[in-house]
Amino acid sequence: MAKTASSKEAILAAGRREFAARGFSGARVEAIARAAGCNKAMLFYYFSSKEKLYRAVLAGALGEIFAELGGVVHARLTPERFMERFPGIYIRFLARNPDLPRILVFDLIRDPENFSRTMAGIFRENSEFNPQRFLGMVRSWHDQGLIAEEDPLHFMLNVISLSIFSFVGRPMVEAISGLRSEDGEAFYRARIRSVVRLLKKGMLK
Amino acid sequence: MAKTASSKEAILAAGRREFAARGFSGARVEAIARAAGCNKAMLFYYFSSKEKLYRAVLAGALGEIFAELGGVVHARLTPERFMERFPGIYIRFLARNPDLPRILVFDLIRDPENFSRTMAGIFRENSEFNPQRFLGMVRSWHDQGLIAEEDPLHFMLNVISLSIFSFVGRPMVEAISGLRSEDGEAFYRARIRSVVRLLKKGMLK
DNA sequence: GTTTGGTTTAACCATACGGTTAATATAACA
């Protein structure tokens, strides 16, 4: 680390980890710098403030998520195929990048306005995921009588809730149940199976 | 405010609002005291540290949530009736107390261990919601062939995800869709309808 | 080998913040 030209990347990566673990206010600029293998001043040299670094991290995280999702939407699937594939792709992707849902949810609560603006920015620049196209797809599924849900917004909320909250809510459910669920791979496999079944059975007409 | 004997309550209430809005590290002790109409030192007089106050707030929030849920479980419903009633009760309750899901999710991310411990404490003292009884109920539904999901943990994750993430994720979905959803009552009514339909159709055998 | 431009550092700075203290006000009650 601390090798020229990669310092900026190292800071971004370390920032992502720190912000995901402690949220914006909990994150310490100095800790980020240390984790990136450089001096605190470097961070300000490249990002000029904690806030700016945070925004860069958030934008990066959102960008990665939607890049990943772009493919599923481009594929023009049937709703059945969509519900079979979407949870798996999304859940596995988040499992590989557990910092992303944390940052996302943290920011969603702390500052919904900022979150919305950042997302709007992503869509404007990065065309890999086109929300209007996705919405149109969902609406046409309903018009063709393929899915029961008439409101695309609630369709999305259902699909996304089940995927994202798998991560955030897991400790909660474990605490209620007292059961420590199997770690890693086994848990995600079971989770995907359950979500896919629920969505296919519950949303298809 | 600042009237004897209610100061402690005022601080707890103000703390709940502040922690919900900014998370633990983002919350300012001084801001809480001011919002409670008293001096910062009062806060330490009653709660001795920010951390202790936070724990009290979290415990209170969780206690209220599970007190609310206790009734549904005690009622020994059929799975069909359960899925008809649970989302409505839960979503409406959270809508009336929007700080609760925020605090909960904040803490869930920041410190899952602490969250688990707090919840275990709640169950030990407050018997209004009995997790083992609830799990038993779900398991028996499956054994009787009434529901498809064989794993009570994933049953719970599904049900809870759909309810809680309605709140947290709403700005996200609005940002994707570009549609600003109807406020308050109309949104929650639609949300409950969608979740109930999905659960009944998707989880009942 | 000297200039030049981006990169890196150590040492600072101001302040915001959690927490303390010692003194005062208030209520309870004998």
Next chain:
DNA sequence: TGTTATATTAACCGTATGGTTAAACCAAAC
């Protein structure tokens, strides 16, 4: 009314933290 226990406050305190600065380092260009 005097005594005691609880509430409440203003004034502090030490430190952690975001941010700055000025100087040094170092590669490439000339």
